[in-house]
Amino acid sequence: MAPTRKAAKRSKPARKKSPKKSPKKSAKKSARKRSSKRSVKAESPKVAARRAASIATSPKGTVKARVAAAALAPLAVCESDKDLQAMLKTLRNQDEPVKVRLAALQAMQAASFSVVAFESSRGDYIATLRAIADDPDPELRQRVLGILAREKDGYAQKKLLEGLKDPKKALVPPEKALQLLSYDVHADAYSAARDIVKKPPDEMARREALRLLAADATAAPMFEKLLRDKKELREVRQIAASALQALKPEKMQQHAREILLDKSDYDDIKATSLTALAQFGDQEAIGKDKALLKSVDRLSAGKASAKYKQSASRFLGKYGQ
Amino acid sequence: MDVELQINNGATAATRFVSWAPSPCRIRVTNPSGATSPTVNVTIAGVSSASGGVVVFRAGATGSFANSLTLPVPTNGTTVPFFVAGRFGRPSVNNGDVKIEARVGATLVGSVSLMVRIRKNANALTAGERDRFVSAFAQLNNQGLGRFADFRNMHTNVSSPQAHGAPGFLPWHRAYLLDLERELQAIDPSVALPYWRFDQAAPRIFNRDFLGVSNALGTVQFNATNPLQFWKTDGVQGINRRPFFSTTSAPPGVRTEPQTLALGTQYAAFQTMEGNPHGSAHTSFGGSIASIGTAAKDPLFFLLHCNVDRLWAKWQRQNGRFNPALAASFANNGGNPIGHNLPDTMWPWNGITGGQRPPTAPGGSMAPSPCVSAPGLQPRVQSSLDYQGTVNATSRMGFDYDDVQF
Numbered sequence: 229m230a231p232t233r234k235a236a237k238r239s240k241p242a243r244k245k246s247p248k249k250s251p252k253k254s255a256k257k258s259a260r261k262r263s264s265k266r267s268v269k270a271e272s273p274k275v276a277a278r279r280a281a282s283i284a285t286s287p288k289g290t291v292k293a294r295v296a297a298a299a300l301a302p303l304a305v306c307e308s309d310k311d312l313q314a315m316l317k318t319l320r321n322q323d324e325p326v327k328v329r330l331a332a333l334q335a336m337q338a339a340s341f342s343v344v345a346f347e348s349s350r351g352d353y354i355a356t357l358r359a360i361a362d363d364p365d366p367e368l369r370q371r372v373l374g375i376l377a378r379e380k381d382g383y384a385q386k387k388l389l390e391g392l393k394d395p396k397k398a399l400v401p402p403e404k405a406l407q408l409l410s411y412d413v414h415a416d417a418y419s420a421a422r423d424i425v426k427k428p429p430d431e432m433a434r435r436e437a438l439r440l441l442a443a444d445a446t447a448a449p450m451f452e453k454l455l456r457d458k459k460e461l462r463e464v465r466q467i468a469a470s471a472l473q474a475l476k477p478e479k480m481q482q483h484a485r486e487i488l489l490d491k492s493d494y495d496d497i498k499a500t501s502l503t504a505l506a507q508f509g510d511q512e513a514i515g516k517d518k519a520l521l522k523s524v525d526r527l528s529a530g531k532a533s534a535k536y537k538q539s540a541s542r543f544l545g546k547y548g549q
Numbered sequence: 550m551d552v553e554l555q556i557n558n559g560a561t562a563a564t565r566f567v568s569w570a571p572s573p574c575r576i577r578v579t580n581p582s583g584a585t586s587p588t589v590n591v592t593i594a595g596v597s598s599a600s601g602g603v604v605v606f607r608a609g610a611t612g613s614f615a616n617s618l619t620l621p622v623p624t625n626g627t628t629v630p631f632f633v634a635g636r637f638g639r640p641s642v643n644n645g646d647v648k649i650e651a652r653v654g655a656t657l658v659g660s661v662s663l664m665v666r667i668r669k670n671a672n673a674l675t676a677g678e679r680d681r682f683v684s685a686f687a688q689l690n691n692q693g694l695g696r697f698a699d700f701r702n703m704h705t706n707v708s709s710p711q712a713h714g715a716p717g718f719l720p721w722h723r724a725y726l727l728d729l730e731r732e733l734q735a736i737d738p739s740v741a742l743p744y745w746r747f748d749q750a751a752p753r754i755f756n757r758d759f760l761g762v763s764n765a766l767g768t769v770q771f772n773a774t775n776p777l778q779f780w781k782t783d784g785v786q787g788i789n790r791r792p793f794f795s796t797t798s799a800p801p802g803v804r805t806e807p808q809t810l811a812l813g814t815q816y817a818a819f820q821t822m823e824g825n826p827h828g829s830a831h832t833s834f835g836g837s838i839a840s841i842g843t844a845a846k847d848p849l850f851f852l853l854h855c856n857v858d859r860l861w862a863k864w865q866r867q868n869g870r871f872n873p874a875l876a877a878s879f880a881n882n883g884g885n886p887i888g889h890n891l892p893d894t895m896w897p898w899n900g901i902t903g904g905q906r907p908p909t910a911p912g913g914s915m916a917p918s919p920c921v922s923a924p925g926l927q928p929r930v931q932s933s934l935d936y937q938g939t940v941n942a943t944s945r946m947g948f949d950y951d952d953v954q955f
Contacts, residue, residue, distance in 0.1 A: 272813070272818060273812050273813065273818055273821040274821070277821075277824070295802070296802065298802075299801070299802030299803070299825060299829055300802075300804075300825060302824030302825055302828050302829065303821050303824040303825070306714075306824065331802075334793075334802070334829070334832045334833075337828070337831075337832040337839060337840070338824055338825060338827075338828030338829045338831065338832045339824060339828065340828075340840075340841070341713055341714075341823065341824070341827065341828040341831060341832075341841055342713060342714040342823050342824060342828065345714045345715075346714060347710075347714075370835075371835055374835050374836070374839070375839070375840060378837065378839070378840040378842060378843045379706075379840065379842065380842075403766055404766060407766060407767065407768065407789055410785045410789075411785075411837075411843060413784070413785065432764075432766060435768075436766070436768070439768070439785075439786050439787055440785070442781070442785070442786035443784040443785055443786070462773075463770070466773065466778055467786065469778075469779075470692075470778060470779045470780075470781070470786055470787075471786060473692060473779055474692045474693070474779075474781050474786070496773045497773070499772075499773035499774050500773040500778065502774075503773065503774055503775070503776050503778065503779070504779065506776075507684070507687055507688060507776045507779065508691070508692075508779070535758075535772065535774055536773070536774065538774075539774040
């Protein structure tokens with residue numbers, strides 16, 4: 229049988245160990261290899277990180293090598309101001325390949341987890357992020373705004389809100405802006421979310437606006453309506469169920485029961501309702517609710533997917549059915 | 550005749566959980582009827598279901614383990630000590646899936662069901678283990694209104710210097726995970742915190758039945774049967790997590806386990822893993838897990854850190870680094886920030902606020918365990934090291950990893 233490609237590849241190193249080579253040369257090569265292995269092993273993590281930072285920030289290397297090196301550089305960024313500044317310069321430089329800049333950003337963010345060591349660099353880091361928040365590359369922009377939004381950065385929040393109000397100024401799509409604003413929800417964000425729910429540019433933006441409004445107590449009636457609207461998308465009804473459970477738990481429990489009793493409602497939303505009852509319901513009341521248990525029994529024995537039936541059986545098992 | 554078997558020296562179901570590290574146990578005769586001498590020879594042995602846990606025994610604190618053990622037990626009710634451990638490689642799947650039977654001759658005189666409760670690779674959990682974990686976690690959070698809010702508030706930008714960037718990083722997070730795990734176990738005692746091996750593909754974690762699937766925007770989506778669909782933190786619904794890699798493979802650029810274990814045999818070298826793999830695993834995503842202040846909003850955070858802790862445990866085992874008195878076990882140069890020196894108490898469990906500590910201490914003291922007393926209600930940095938009780942049996946914390954032996 230002809231050797232497979234993989235097998236042929238595997239056979240290559242064996243050919244390299246040709247007996248034609250003199251034993252002396254071979255021994256020298258082995259010694260060099262051993263020595264090289266020893267020197268790699270002996271290199272301390274700090275030295276290795278500094279070497280990696282140097283490769284990552286040097287335009288001379290290939291993109292692939294620089295990206296790989298950046299992953300090993302977080303320690304150097306914490307330990308050496310020179311490496312930190314070089315990494316920030318790479319991140320800022322629009323002439324650098326985007327892949328390298330993204331890798332530099334990831335290395336900086338990984339370094340930021342070493343709080344004490346990174347603290348003195350935090351100011352420079354945040355300033356750099358703000359400076360590139362409107363970078364021409366959309367992926368870099370989105371990641372940078374994400375980091376700033378999670379830091380509850382006022383500058384980023386302002387930019388995101390401006391973009392929601394005036395799409396010409398938008399640095400990210402509206403659904404992303406809403407998602408990022410949810411890290412620190414202000415009244416302005418609620419107002420923008422309500423506008424989007426009323427007149428959504430697309431379905432994804434509507435869903436993110438609804439998610440954001442799930443923390444707004446005044447939105448409970450809207451979520452009740454969405455939950456019971458059988459024409460709505462499953463994901464929207466799921467968002468509504470979760471929002472309602474948080475805003476008005478007693479209302480959600482009531483609706484969940486009614487949905488399970490409603491023979492015409494969909495199995496997936498019944499499964500969400502069942503999960504809400506199982507996780508957050510009044511166990512004593514559920515145990516006594518014969519109509520509810522009968523409807524769950526119907527779900528477990530009906531044509532629902534195996535997963536839903538299993539969930540229904542587990543629910544019934546919990547209440548001794 | 551009847552005998553009582555006390556696991557972890559306790560007679561209630563709450564104490565019937567063991568790991569690889571030996572648990573102190575006792576046996577005593579509770580009903581001597583039929584006894585003809587002051588002592589009877591009682592043989593104890595484990596009986597396991599096909600996929601259940603397996604236990605082994607020894608009479609004293611040292612020595613080798615055996616599948617069964619015969620003990621002379623006084624018929625006057627005096628207790629006799631022995632030790633039980635899970636057999637490495639055979640953890641339980643369900644609570645009570647292994648039984649210890651006590652026999653006098655062929656006569657069964659007592660039995661007790663228990664669990665070899667072990668932290669496992671999340672990607673390899675059974676559906677039952679996964680669902681119990683997810684359900685307990687969702688209950689602990691209770692849509693941001695439950696006890697989990699304290700854990701969320703322990704890991705913020707303000708409190709971060711207590712836990713990061715200095716040698717206490719690993720001990721602090723070990724205590725943090727243990728505290729959370731004990732709270733989960735208060736809801737469902739069969740739950741152990743699983744870990745995400747970030748150097749391996751984990752498609753069974755990133756699915757809709759477990760920790761969810763991220764859409765293009767990074768909003769995590771769940772099946773209708775998954776209680777995490779009701780997840781809420783800081784008043785905001787859902788989880789934001791955008792992987793920068795295919796979740797059918799491991800994230801690139803994150804140090805592998807062999808690379809991490811090879812960082813060095815001194816703690817000072819090993820602790821550099823805080824940057825890579827730890828920081829790199831965090832930042833292989835966009836979304837809340839990628840920043841310190843928001844990372845604990847995502848349940849994945851705890852699986853990621855469980856793996857960080859597992860790596861430390863494995864490094865400790867590989868290099869014999871359980872003893873705080875050994876210089877190589879910790880980087881204790883005396884000049885570490887507060888909370889990062891061996892004798893320091895750890896925030897927030899110490900309740901100390903203000904000054905060099907954060908202004909509030911959410912959550913109170915460390916959750917107690919019915920099985921073990923360590924690391925105590927107000928753990929110190931040094932109490933986190935000897936987690937298996939290798940140096941001092943009373944330091945055993947009651948958890949173990951599926952691939953780290955005692």
